[in-house]
Amino acid sequence: MYTSLTNRRSFIKKMAIMSAMTAAATMFPGIIFADEQERDLPNGGDLDWKKGPCRFCGVGCGVLIGVDKGKAVAVKGDPNSSVNKGLLCVKGYHQIMCIQAEDRLTHALVKKNGKYVQTPISEALDIVANKMKETMDTHGKDSVAMYTSGQSTIPEGYVASKLMKGAIGTNNLDCNARLCMASAVTGFLTSFGADEPMGCYEDIDHADYFITWGNNMAEMHPVLFSRMLEQKNRRGAKIIDFATRTTRSSMASNKSILFEPQTDLAVANAICYEIINNGWVNKSFVENHVNFNKGLTDMGYGLEDNYAFEDKPTPIDFEAYKDFLEDYTPEKVSKYSGVSVKDIKYLAEI
Numbered sequence: 001m002y003t004s005l006t007n008r009r010s011f012i013k014k015m016a017i018m019s020a021m022t023a024a025a026t027m028f029p030g031i032i033f034a035d036e037q038e039r040d041l042p043n044g045g046d047l048d049w050k051k052g053p054c055r056f057c058g059v060g061c062g063v064l065i066g067v068d069k070g071k072a073v074a075v076k077g078d079p080n081s082s083v084n085k086g087l088l089c090v091k092g093y094h095q096i097m098c099i100q101a102e103d104r105l106t107h108a109l110v111k112k113n114g115k116y117v118q119t120p121i122s123e124a125l126d127i128v129a130n131k132m133k134e135t136m137d138t139h140g141k142d143s144v145a146m147y148t149s150g151q152s153t154i155p156e157g158y159v160a161s162k163l164m165k166g167a168i169g170t171n172n173l174d175c176n177a178r179l180c181m182a183s184a185v186t187g188f189l190t191s192f193g194a195d196e197p198m199g200c201y202e203d204i205d206h207a208d209y210f211i212t213w214g215n216n217m218a219e220m221h222p223v224l225f226s227r228m229l230e231q232k233n234r235r236g237a238k239i240i241d242f243a244t245r246t247t248r249s250s251m252a253s254n255k256s257i258l259f260e261p262q263t264d265l266a267v268a269n270a271i272c273y274e275i276i277n278n279g280w281v282n283k284s285f286v287e288n289h290v291n292f293n294k295g296l297t298d299m300g301y302g303l304e305d306n307y308a309f310e311d312k313p314t315p316i317d318f319e320a321y322k323d324f325l326e327d328y329t330p331e332k333v334s335k336y337s338g339v340s341v342k343d344i345k346y347l348a349e350i
């Protein structure tokens with residue numbers, strides 16, 4: 001793939017082409033130039049390629065940025081990155097256009113006498129630093145906070161930690177992941193004892209089945225999805241998309257199963273019911289590694305006014321867990337989840 005940005009129209013056209021390629025999940029190696037003239041440099045020009053991370057999603061693809069006379073002009077996937085192995089998705093390829101975008105912010109706006117005034121960023125940073133100092137002098141180190149981005153690179157996170165915790169001495173440092181990942185992290189911690197998903201990218205190269213559970217990976221995490229598709233095409237691994245709507249992930253999967261919103265936990269319970277009732281439980285694993293706790297099954301709805309939720313898990317044994325699941329037979333769950341009994345049993349078999 002070899003292209004450039006000339007105007008809005010060609011940009012949109014290219015987006016459409018590249019989106020279609022993404023839909024077909026053909027991640028492609030190539031170079032994207034920010035400008036037509038740069039594309040016309042012989043052999044892509046004599047560019048100085050610098051390493052960097054893609055900033056769009058959390059997959060963590062490595063990119064190489066082509067620099068010409070101190071200006072970033074091109075982007076390509078880093079073939080030495082173990083994450084994307086030289087591939088990028090439509091978002092990764094277009095980041096070079098963001099760097100060159102005409103409407104990119106080049107200055108800060110500082111409110112002076114009630115009006116926003118264009119101010120050099122260095123001057124605006126001095127204002128922030130002085131205000132922070134003033135506030136800390138009056139109210140102490142915990143009177144200031146920094147709210148950062150989940151898209152920060154590791155070096156940026158390091159610098160932010162060093163400033164807030166090392167230099168200022170406060171724990172008031174947080175990022176948007178607190179909001180977007182809070183429920184997932186709580187689930188991971190209580191289910192697995194660690195605050196991250198279990199497994200690693202290399203597992204993808206060995207798995208026989210992938211279930212994308214409420215996750216449109218083809219568009220949200222395209223390069224990772226392309227690694228799954230590679231296994232599907234190369235080894236016959238199967239992808240089952242389990243979601244509330246049909247997406248590009250559903251289209252690229254071997255099988256798409258739709259469920260009614262807010263019923264997937266019941267489907268998970270029905271799957272466990274099937275596994276236990278068919279005698280497919282790995283007993284020694286359960287005995288050695290699994291704890292069972294019973295909590296509230298009706299927690300109300302978190303967005304209600306004055307919502308309060310208090311739960312105290314009570315330890316139970318495997319037999320009590322089995323009894324609990326009696327309420328989740330595939331037949332019963334099928335009625336309100338919209339997932340057929342056959343599909344619930346199919347998922348349990350996998």
Ligand code: SF4
Nearest residue numbers: 054056057061089092
């Ligand atoms: S999958 Fe796409 S958006 Fe996400 S890190 Fe990789 S290139 Fe960037």
